[in-house]
Amino acid sequence: DNRIKIAPSILSADLSRLAEQVREVEAAGADRIHVDVMDGRFVPNITFGPVLVRWLRPVTKLPLEAHLMIHAPDEFLDAFAAAGINTLIVHVEGAIHLNRTIQRIKELGLKAGVAINPATPAVMLEEVVADLDLVLAMTVNPGFGGQAFLPGTLKKIQTIRHMIDEAQPACELEVDGGVDPETAPRLVEAGARVLVAGSSVYGAADGPTAGLKRLARSVG
Numbered sequence: 753d754n755r756i757k758i759a760p761s762i763l764s765a766d767l768s769r770l771a772e773q774v775r776e777v778e779a780a781g782a783d784r785i786h787v788d789v790m791d792g793r794f795v796p797n798i799t800f801g802p803v804l805v806r807w808l809r810p811v812t813k814l815p816l817e818a819h820l821m822i823h824a825p826d827e828f829l830d831a832f833a834a835a836g837i838n839t840l841i842v843h844v845e846g847a848i849h850l851n852r853t854i855q856r857i858k859e860l861g862l863k864a865g866v867a868i869n870p871a872t873p874a875v876m877l878e879e880v881v882a883d884l885d886l887v888l889a890m891t892v893n894p895g896f897g898g899q900a901f902l903p904g905t906l907k908k909i910q911t912i913r914h915m916i917d918e919a920q921p922a923c924e925l926e927v928d929g930g931v932d933p934e935t936a937p938r939l940v941e942a943g944a945r946v947l948v949a950g951s952s953v954y955g956a957a958d959g960p961t962a963g964l965k966r967l968a969r970s971v972g
């Protein structure tokens with residue numbers, strides 16, 4: 753299946769009607785739901801934890817992925833697993849024993865992803881990429897939705913694409929930050945196959961369904 757996948761980020765959803773907002777993107781063709789977990793230390797913002805995942809789980813059939821922008825992620829892996837998460841994504845910058853963290857995520861029966869910030873070189877993934885189900889390349893500095901895409905990240909996405917093709921072709925390459933119908937085709941050309949989208953879906957003036965379909969068309 754070569755189709756580009758879309759993961760709407762609920763960070764930009766109307767949280768007073770979260771269930772409805774998630775069902776809407778599911779019906780519009782979203783492939784998974786992206787949950788941005790922030791602790792106020794790793795990034796300058798605070799968002800959701802396992803309790804939100806637990807409430808979200810029965811709302812949708814789509815896989816749920818948690819993007820952990822937190823210190824000491826190891827302490828929370830089990831709680832997210834128990835809450836019903838499908839994929840856990842930890843930052844290469846936030847994990848000291850990254851290999852151990854990845855193994856633990858797999859032991860829990862989940863898919864393992866590693867995220868990498870714009871300023872971190874691709875080589876930091878080299879020793880773990882063979883063990884990964886997913887790499888999440890940040891195309892903004894994490895912490896907030898609605899930031900402008902950093903074009904300097906395109907070259908690194910190409911580098912990661914080559915690394916994945918050589919070491920672990922089944923590993924997905926996902927991008928996160930400022931993804932919209934203008935930037936998405938460039939990201940796909942660079943090698944991305946999964947697009948996280950917050951404001952271009954949930955912030956669309958004509959609503960999430962129209963936003964998602966516009967994004968899908970831009971890479972279709």
Ligand code: DX5
Nearest residue numbers: 761894895897898930950951
């Ligand atoms: C940023 C988060 C993103 C965010 C993307 O820290 O990791 O997932 O929701 O939002 P947009 O698509 O608006 O850049």
Ligand code: ZN
Nearest residue numbers: 788819928948
């Ligand atoms: Zn994210």
